[in-house]
Amino acid sequence: MPPRSARKPERRTPPPGRPHTSDRLATGTPATGRWLLRGKDGRLTAYARTPGGLLRWTETRMGGPDWSGPDFFAAPDITYLTLAQGADGYVHFLGRRERVDGDGAKTVDLVHNVQYQTGRPLMEWRSLGNPHTKRLDRAPSLGVPCGAVDGAGSVHVFVRDAVGSVRMRREGKGGKWEGWTDLKGSQCLDGLTAVATSTGRVELVAPARNGMLRWTQEEPGGAFRRADDMAMTPAAGCVTALETAPDRITYFAGDIIGTGVLAHRPGDDGPTELGSTPDDNPGSALRTKIEGHDCTVLAHRTLTGRPVIAAYPTQDEEAGVWWTATGEPCLGSPALALDGRGRVVMAAVGTDGTLRVARQKAEPGLALAAWARV
Numbered sequence: 001m002p003p004r005s006a007r008k009p010e011r012r013t014p015p016p017g018r019p020h021t022s023d024r025l026a027t028g029t030p031a032t033g034r035w036l037l038r039g040k041d042g043r044l045t046a047y048a049r050t051p052g053g054l055l056r057w058t059e060t061r062m063g064g065p066d067w068s069g070p071d072f073f074a075a076p077d078i079t080y081l082t083l084a085q086g087a088d089g090y091v092h093f094l095g096r097r098e099r100v101d102g103d104g105a106k107t108v109d110l111v112h113n114v115q116y117q118t119g120r121p122l123m124e125w126r127s128l129g130n131p132h133t134k135r136l137d138r139a140p141s142l143g144v145p146c147g148a149v150d151g152a153g154s155v156h157v158f159v160r161d162a163v164g165s166v167r168m169r170r171e172g173k174g175g176k177w178e179g180w181t182d183l184k185g186s187q188c189l190d191g192l193t194a195v196a197t198s199t200g201r202v203e204l205v206a207p208a209r210n211g212m213l214r215w216t217q218e219e220p221g222g223a224f225r226r227a228d229d230m231a232m233t234p235a236a237g238c239v240t241a242l243e244t245a246p247d248r249i250t251y252f253a254g255d256i257i258g259t260g261v262l263a264h265r266p267g268d269d270g271p272t273e274l275g276s277t278p279d280d281n282p283g284s285a286l287r288t289k290i291e292g293h294d295c296t297v298l299a300h301r302t303l304t305g306r307p308v309i310a311a312y313p314t315q316d317e318e319a320g321v322w323w324t325a326t327g328e329p330c331l332g333s334p335a336l337a338l339d340g341r342g343r344v345v346m347a348a349v350g351t352d353g354t355l356r357v358a359r360q361k362a363e364p365g366l367a368l369a370a371w372a373r374v
Contacts, residue, residue: 024070025352025353026049026050026055026070026331026353026354026355027048027049027050027051027331027353028048028331028332028349029047029048029049029281029333029335029349030047030054030081030082030332031080031082031282032082032083032146032282032333033281033284033285033333033335033336034084034284034335034337035047036336036337036345036347037083037091037337038089038337038338038340039089039117039118040088040089041118041340042062042063042339042340043058043059043060043061043119043340044058044059044064044337044339044340045059045091046058046335046355046357047083048332048355049081049332050072050353052075052076053073053074053076055069055070055072055073056069056070056071056072057069057355057374058071058118058119059339062339062341063339063341064339064357064359065359067355067357067374073121073122075093075095075125077097077098077099078095078096078097078111079096079097080144080145081094082094082095082145082146082147084146084148084155086149086150086153086196087149089117089118090115090116090149090153092112092113092149092155093113093114093115093122094110094111094145094146095110095113095125096110096111096144096145097110097125106140107139108130108139108142109127109128109129110127110130110142110145110157110169111125111126111127111128112125112126112128113126128157128169128177129180131161131169131182132161135162138163139162141161141162142160142161142162143160143161143190143192144159144160145157146158146159146193146204148194148195148196149196150196150200150201150220150221151196151199151201151220152220152221155170155171156168156169156170156171157169158183158194158204158206160188160189160190160192160206161182164188165182165183165185165186166183166185166188166204166206166215167180167182167183168180168181168183181224183215183224183226185206186208187208187209187210188207188213189206189208189209190207190236190237191207191234191235191236191237191238191239193205193206193241194241195241195242195243195249197243197247197249198243198246199220199247200220200221201217201219201220201247202217202224203215203216203241203249204216205230205239205241205251207233207234207239208229210233211229211232211233212229212230212233212239212251213229213230214226214227214228214230214266215227230264231264231271232253232262232264233255233257234254234255234256234262235253235254235255235256235280237280237281238253238279238280238281238282238283239252239253240283240284240285241285242286242287242296243287244265244287245314245315248265249265250265250285250296250315251263251264252274252285252298254279254280255271255273259273260274260275260276260277260278261273261274261276261278261283261298261300263317265315272317274310274317275321276300276302276308276310276323277304278300278301278303279303279305281300281301281332281333282300282333283298283300284299284334284335284336285297285298285299285336286337288338288342290311290365291364291365295312295313296311296314296315297311297336297344297366298321299334299346300333301330301333301348302325304329305330305351306325306327306328306329307326307327307330308323308325309324309326309346309366309368310323310324311366326346326358326368327346327348327358328350328351328356328371330348330349330350330351331349334346334348335347335348339359343360343362344360344366344368345359345360346358346359346368350373355373356371356372357371357374358370358371358372
């Protein structure tokens with residue numbers, strides 16, 4: 001059921017008292033396809049990168065169409081930023097921070113921040129340190145983090161270390177962070193992806209030189225154990241995970257040899273090719289009912305820079321996937337979310353640094369209304 005193309009962006013008139021322009025423009029998106037998030041109050045929030053920090057736009061009421069922002073939050077020296085959200089609605093920000101001292105020596109650590117409620121300020125950036133405390137010469141080679149929040153609200157942070165293994169640090173009981181754990185990977189690359197399931201477990205995959213490594217928990221809060229590797233060789237940094245059945249994850253990624261988007265569920269014979277030509281950014285995925293059918297909706301940026309969107313019956317990749325280009329070229333990944341009224345919303349950062357939003361029409365199928373510049 002291919003979605004229909006939307007018209008070109010048109011500027012939405014801001015509400016009274018809101019400035020028509022901002023002196024801060026986005027330069028890209030966080031390194032995840034989940035940067036458009038719904039809070040416990042049903043309102044959507046969008047996040048983007050800008051020099052020295054991040055920008056935030058927030059729906060003024062559930063279901064829109066108006067937004068406040070962009071609000072600016074400083075994030076000095078952060079070279080990489082990703083997000084994770086728990087069932088409680090809290091948004092966690094994970095970054096890789098790189099600083100140079102007066103002698104020219106480089107120091108690298110991971111940092112964490114949190115937004116507890118929609119529209120509320122962020123807290124202070126807090127360092128999670130660097131697992132290379134005994135070999136300081138390896139510390140600058142630390143990779144980029146990913147994170148997930150389990151059913152108890154505990155944040156799990158994963159990162160590739162300097163020797164190609166995977167390290168984990170997680171928030172324990174009472175909010176105290178545990179020490180670093182070596183998950184014993186080999187030849188891992190950046191682009192780790194973690195996801196929490198509806199049962200509260202966390203699952204992790206890591207691109208490696210000859211496939212994709214995987215770790216699972218037997219129970220929520222438990223130890224991580226290596227599972228069978230996946231017969232999938234994705235381009236680093238472009239893996240997206242979606243729970244498509246209870247406790248079952250489907251992974252979507254651009255193939256490293258350029259054959260398009262691949263979909264793979266652990267335990268299946270191998271990945272299914274879904275076509276299109278994604279770039280090296282992560283895509284976005286969600287599940288929703290379309291005309292009463294459980295469907296998976298996918299979006300990514302193509303090699304031409306334009307966003308594309310597709311929908312198909314969940315876990316039935318063999319039914320075929322039809323991609324539709326929509327909107328103008330964008331920076332970073334487009335994002336998908338369901339608004340407080342259950343409609344699909346697609347967001348992108350335009351090449352002019354502004355937020356663009358297209359919302360599902362109230363008609364059969366998956367048709368997006370005109371893109372609006374926020």
